[in-house]
Amino acid sequence: MSPASDNRPTASNEAGKPRRILRLHQAVTLIVGLVIGAGIFKTPAVVANLTGETGAMFSAWILGGLVSLVGALCYAELACAYPDAGGDYHFLQKAYGRSVSFLFGWARLSVITTGSIALLAFVFGDYMNRIVPLDIAGIVSGPFLYAIAVILVLSWLNIRNIRTGMTTQSLFTGLQVLCLVLIVATALYLLASGTSEPVTHTPPVEPSGTSPFFSANFGLAMVFVLLTFGGWNEAAYISAEIRDGHRNMVRALVFSIAIITALYLLVTWAYWQGLGFAGMAASAAIAADLMQMAFGGTARKIISLMVAISTLTSINATIIVGARTSYAMGRDWHVLRKLGVWDARRDTPVNALYIQCLASLALVILGTLIGSGFKSMVEFTAPVFWLFFLLSGISLFVLRMRDPHTPRPFRVPFYPVLPLIFCLTCCYMLWSSLSYVYDQSLGGINAAWIGVAVLLPGLVFLWIINRMDTDKNQTETPADT
Numbered sequence: 001m002s003p004a005s006d007n008r009p010t011a012s013n014e015a016g017k018p019r020r021i022l023r024l025h026q027a028v029t030l031i032v033g034l035v036i037g038a039g040i041f042k043t044p045a046v047v048a049n050l051t052g053e054t055g056a057m058f059s060a061w062i063l064g065g066l067v068s069l070v071g072a073l074c075y076a077e078l079a080c081a082y083p084d085a086g087g088d089y090h091f092l093q094k095a096y097g098r099s100v101s102f103l104f105g106w107a108r109l110s111v112i113t114t115g116s117i118a119l120l121a122f123v124f125g126d127y128m129n130r131i132v133p134l135d136i137a138g139i140v141s142g143p144f145l146y147a148i149a150v151i152l153v154l155s156w157l158n159i160r161n162i163r164t165g166m167t168t169q170s171l172f173t174g175l176q177v178l179c180l181v182l183i184v185a186t187a188l189y190l191l192a193s194g195t196s197e198p199v200t201h202t203p204p205v206e207p208s209g210t211s212p213f214f215s216a217n218f219g220l221a222m223v224f225v226l227l228t229f230g231g232w233n234e235a236a237y238i239s240a241e242i243r244d245g246h247r248n249m250v251r252a253l254v255f256s257i258a259i260i261t262a263l264y265l266l267v268t269w270a271y272w273q274g275l276g277f278a279g280m281a282a283s284a285a286i287a288a289d290l291m292q293m294a295f296g297g298t299a300r301k302i303i304s305l306m307v308a309i310s311t312l313t314s315i316n317a318t319i320i321v322g323a324r325t326s327y328a329m330g331r332d333w334h335v336l337r338k339l340g341v342w343d344a345r346r347d348t349p350v351n352a353l354y355i356q357c358l359a360s361l362a363l364v365i366l367g368t369l370i371g372s373g374f375k376s377m378v379e380f381t382a383p384v385f386w387l388f389f390l391l392s393g394i395s396l397f398v399l400r401m402r403d404p405h406t407p408r409p410f411r412v413p414f415y416p417v418l419p420l421i422f423c424l425t426c427c428y429m430l431w432s433s434l435s436y437v438y439d440q441s442l443g444g445i446n447a448a449w450i451g452v453a454v455l456l457p458g459l460v461f462l463w464i465i466n467r468m469d470t471d472k473n474q475t476e477t478p479a480d481t
Contacts, residue, residue, distance in 0.1 A: 016344025018085045018240040026166045027242050027252035029173040033313040034231035035260050036176055038123055041307055043228045044268045045286040050221035054277050061268055064225035065261030071422045072232055072253035073412050074396050079239035079249045080410045086328025087236035088392050095395035098332055099462060104388045105329040106458035112385055113322035114356060115378040117315055118363035121147035124311040127304040147364045154316045155357035161346040165320050172313035179306040180263050186294045187270035195293060223432045232256060237321040246409035326352035335465045376442050380450040382433040390426035
């Protein structure tokens with residue numbers, strides 16, 4: 001699709017604009033699919049090991065749901081006051097200007113979103129290759145082939161139109177929830193047959209007598225819990241497309257967090273009931289261990305299929321919301337105007353989806369060449385993610401002070417207490433991710449430099465396009481007569 005002939009920064013948007021066509025249930029399936037990933041098949045074992053006590057373990061998951069709900073309420077106010085397909089990008093631009101929002105968009109396009117798509121595609125490929133191997137001539141090529149195929153197919157479905165993408169998302173999310181229900185049903189079967197482990201297997205309290213709720217390990221457990229809850233903020237990217245947005249955006253976020261928290265608690269209960277606390281804490285593959293007790297040798301393929309479905313759901317949802325950041329960048333920067341084209345017939349940012357697909361495929365190839373280092377590279381960008389997440393939280397305060405007259409159909413209750421809790425949580429997660437990354441290395445180089453390596457090219461690119469936009473505006477300004 002060719003860009004509009006007008007040279008104004010917003011001209012590329014004249015081909016079409018986001019329409020409010022998404023229903024509440026579609027928004028909920030998108031958010032649930034974004035949040036629930038492969039982590040729930042492994043993280044509960046880590047949390048059990050770190051908390052060391054049954055009550056603390058369940059409390060960590062409840063607290064994770066409450067913190068996520070607080071953050072969701074903050075995002076609901078921003079999304080209702082400033083509905084835009086750019087989501088966080090738009091909030092950051094309103095609060096801090098184009099430069100900060102550009103760096104956020106650059107980080108998402110270069111690594112955070114596209115890297116997540118590529119990494120999830122590899123996970124999908126690994127597990128699908130266990131079910132239906134596609135290795136060629138004895139070479140382990142199946143994961144690569146599956147990864148390439150899933151990105152191409154899901155990108156194509158979303159490029160067709162938003163209805164195809166959201167129908168696919170609803171189907172995948174339904175299957176994903178069924179997988180979690182199957183885990184709970186397995187625990188009930190083991191309980192009824194008398195083959196589950198006693199749930200009283202709880203390690204003794206720490207010798208120091210320190211409450212598990214105030215130990216350093218509990219804080220680390222919360223890091224894993226909140227990572228498993230991560231992704232609900234992406235709902236902001238459909239704030240301009242959801243019907244009755246002022247009401248349904250709040251509902252979508254609250255309903256989604258409630259559903260996710262309930263599912264996480266049920267699945268954690270299933271692991272605890274089936275394996276016992278000690279079995280949970282010691283397990284390296286908790287879902288597989290539970291299924292092994294019920295289904296024997298077929299458990300491995302069942303778990304592989306479950307994980308594959310969960311990653312499919314997350315990939316498709318990430319493709320939908322990820323391209324909208326690039327679309328928002330294209331509206332604001334003349335040099336990137338082709339990214340800012342919205343196809344009114346398909347109700348999608350088609351060019352942004354094409355670029356995202358190509359970038360994700362490039363990262364799959366890179367990941368194949370450098371192996372597990374690619375996984376580390378994506379994980380080590382966590383501080384960059386939490387930095388911008390914190391800035392989004394602070395933008396709520398900034399915009400309330402700077403822009404008090406903008407209608408706010410929804411306001412965060414108990415302001416400023418709840419937004420402060422959200423911002424302090426982001427600070428803690430930023431500090432935790434920095435501490436973790438600082439202790440790691442990649443190729444002999446301290447991993448703390450990964451975030452710098454992501455943002456530095458963005459700064460250079462920002463300087464270049466600023467100059468190009470300035471030169472363009474000067475050329476088009478008519479001479480004074």
